[in-house]
Amino acid sequence: MSIALPASFSFKLPAPRVFVIGLAGGADSGKEAFCRVLIEQLQKSQVIDSSRVLLLHMHDFYRELSDEDRVRVASGLYNFDHPDAFDWELLETTVEELKEGNASKLPKFDFATKRRSYQAWSKDIESPSVVLMEGIFVLYSQKIRESLNMKLFVDVDDDARLVNRVSRKVGEKNPDSMDHILTEYVRFVKPAFDDFISPSKKWADIIIPRGIENVAAIELITAHAADLLGRQPQAKSTRPSSSSRANTVPGSPSTVLQEMMSGISTTPSSPSSSACASPGPGSRSVPSKSALTHVEIVSSRSSADTSPAPRSGKDLLGGTTDSLYKPVPE
Numbered sequence: 001m002s003i004a005l006p007a008s009f010s011f012k013l014p015a016p017r018v019f020v021i022g023l024a025g026g027a028d029s030g031k032e033a034f035c036r037v038l039i040e041q042l043q044k045s046q047v048i049d050s051s052r053v054l055l056l057h058m059h060d061f062y063r064e065l066s067d068e069d070r071v072r073v074a075s076g077l078y079n080f081d082h083p084d085a086f087d088w089e090l091l092e093t094t095v096e097e098l099k100e101g102n103a104s105k106l107p108k109f110d111f112a113t114k115r116r117s118y119q120a121w122s123k124d125i126e127s128p129s130v131v132l133m134e135g136i137f138v139l140y141s142q143k144i145r146e147s148l149n150m151k152l153f154v155d156v157d158d159d160a161r162l163v164n165r166v167s168r169k170v171g172e173k174n175p176d177s178m179d180h181i182l183t184e185y186v187r188f189v190k191p192a193f194d195d196f197i198s199p200s201k202k203w204a205d206i207i208i209p210r211g212i213e214n215v216a217a218i219e220l221i222t223a224h225a226a227d228l229l230g231r232q233p234q235a236k237s238t239r240p241s242s243s244s245r246a247n248t249v250p251g252s253p254s255t256v257l258q259e260m261m262s263g264i265s266t267t268p269s270s271p272s273s274s275a276c277a278s279p280g281p282g283s284r285s286v287p288s289k290s291a292l293t294h295v296e297i298v299s300s301r302s303s304a305d306t307s308p309a310p311r312s313g314k315d316l317l318g319g320t321t322d323s324l325y326k327p328v329p330e
Contacts (some may be wrong), residue, residue, distance in 0.1 A: 018099045019229055020131045020147055024138040024200060025154030026193045027081060028164040030211045031134040032057070034154055034218075039132060041218050047226045054098070054128035058135020060109045061094075063087040064116060073114055076180060081192035083137055095147050101127040130229075136192070139200040149228060152221065153204035154211040158190070165189070 025031050035055055042048045062085055065073065072078040079085060090107065097103040105118045139145055139153065162185060169181045176184075201207060206224070208217045 018101065018127075018129060018131060019149050019225075020095065020099065020133065021150045021152065021225070022138040022144070022148040023132065023134040023152045023154060024136065024140075024197065024204070025211070026156060026158070026161050026197055027136055027189050028161045028168060029154045029156040030164065031154055034208070034212050035132045035134050037212065038218055038221060041222050042130070042225060045222055045226065047222060047229060048130045052129040054131045056098075056106075056131055056133040058086070058091070058133065058138055060107045060116070061087050061091045062109045062116065065114055070114065076184065079188045079192075081136065081188045083140060083196060086137065088141060092141075092143050095131075095133070095144065098128065098131055099147060103127070136197050137200070139203045140196055145203055150225065151203055151205045153201045153207045155201065155207050155209050156211045158193070
């Protein structure tokens with residue numbers, strides 16, 4: 001028996017939901033490296049398809065610079081570590097389009113020319129099912145936080161981040177002087193972390209001490225993401241075994257995780273050296289495993305979000321204290 005439908009009947013299946021993971025943390029805390037290792041582990045555990053994941057960098061959303069701004073950049077007085085340096089409207093619009101599957105182009109900021117361009121979305125690439133967005137202010141804006149399905153914060157010691165910054169800056173093609181690097185850090189980077197970035201940590205679902213070194217955190221997040229996506233991860237550990245490393249042919253390609261983790265000790269630290277907090281009321285349940293000694297789980301925040309809405313203010317980028325942006329309320 002068949003049922004005839006009227007010719008005017010039309011039914012469209014809803015577009016697949018895009019799962020957005022936000023990763024915040026201080027400058028030079030290894031956010032991008034952590035994202036790439038996490039993506040690899042999610043793919044290896046078959047939680048996500050390699051063709052359906054997108055890594056989005058918040059630094060590509062710096063706002064267009066005026067002539068006056070360029071003068072300040074040339075003199076080292078422009079603050080790229082302040083919320084006013086970002087085009088929040090473009091970021092919010094892009095994330096919304098990605099979640100709806102309607103993104104047609106993505107911005108790309110060239111740090112050499114300090115100009116922003118756009119990359120057209122290739123028709124050969126499927127719309128992503130998972131988006132990882134990393135950046136220092138990912139958890140600062142209430143509207144951006146509301147679009148995230150999982151909120152992470154990489155918590156790396158200030159001294160370690162400064163060492164990473166100096167190493168990166170002096171290794172560039174046209175390296176800055178040590179005096180310029182330290183002046184920039186003291187004038188812009190450290191105050192931004194204290195006033196805006198560190199306070200936004202309270203909105204994170206998972207806080208990751210030591211960043212990329214925390215192999216147990218990657219395992220826990222992978223399992224938690226699989227739970228939220230309704231998928232069962234394969235039983236694969238992120239820790240590369242000594243036998244697999246020994247059998248690797250010299251010169252053969254290795255995974256990102258093996259390259260970055262092969263020299264890192266995974267011995268659990270003592271309770272005093274690794275923060276751990278029990279989930280509060282209303283928090284999601286997570287897999288119970290020893291990884292909890294490496295990852296701090298904090299309770300989910302209510303929708304009554306009171307952080308200030310992003311606003312523009314040209315004079316704020318020079319490092320003055322009279323800012324439209326105030327530190328995230330406690």
